[in-house]
Amino acid sequence: MDNRFKDTQNRWVTSGLFKETAATNKSFVIMTLDEGRERFIECGDPTGVVFADKWLGSYMQWVEIKSCKALAKHIREWEEELEARIRSGALLNIYDQAGDGHFQASKFLMDRGWEKRKAGKPSKAEVERETRVQAKVKEGWSNDISRIKRD
Numbered sequence: 001m002d003n004r005f006k007d008t009q010n011r012w013v014t015s016g017l018f019k020e021t022a023a024t025n026k027s028f029v030i031m032t033l034d035e036g037r038e039r040f041i042e043c044g045d046p047t048g049v050v051f052a053d054k055w056l057g058s059y060m061q062w063v064e065i066k067s068c069k070a071l072a073k074h075i076r077e078w079e080e081e082l083e084a085r086i087r088s089g090a091l092l093n094i095y096d097q098a099g100d101g102h103f104q105a106s107k108f109l110m111d112r113g114w115e116k117r118k119a120g121k122p123s124k125a126e127v128e129r130e131t132r133v134q135a136k137v138k139e140g141w142s143n144d145i146s147r148i149k150r151d
Contacts, residue, residue: 006057012065014061014064014070017029017030019033037074046082049062087133
């Protein structure tokens with residue numbers, strides 16, 4: 001646990017880590033929101049553990065950041081973008097590997113096997129989120145397919 005990410009009351013710093021959301025005390029700022037997004041996406045880990053290990057004081061700080069109202073919208077967008085990228089990669093893998101016996105691994109990724117959904121009808125928010133993710137997947141996949149066809 002890295003205590004340089006804690007304030008004088010021993011609480012994890014959350015919004016104070018980002019230039020755009022830090023209050024008057026800028027001593028904890030380590031990145032902009034765009035840099036945070038790039039770093040999170042680069043880690044490629046939907047759980048946030050790799051991001052927390054590399055850029056934060058601990059995974060518990062990541063949990064606090066996710067629950068911070070000032071950052072929740074941004075973190076949700078990061079997670080959606082990463083998921084779209086993972087699913088897009090799985091689509092490309094399915095496209096390339098379906099005939100070679102690797103379909104189940106790709107299907108696991110496409111179905112978000114790491115995320116178990118509760119039974120029942122999806123909520124309105126889940127449906128809206130899935131629509132946004134599907135649009136990002138389709139956009140990324142279309143770009144990749146057209147690039148592959150050019151090569």
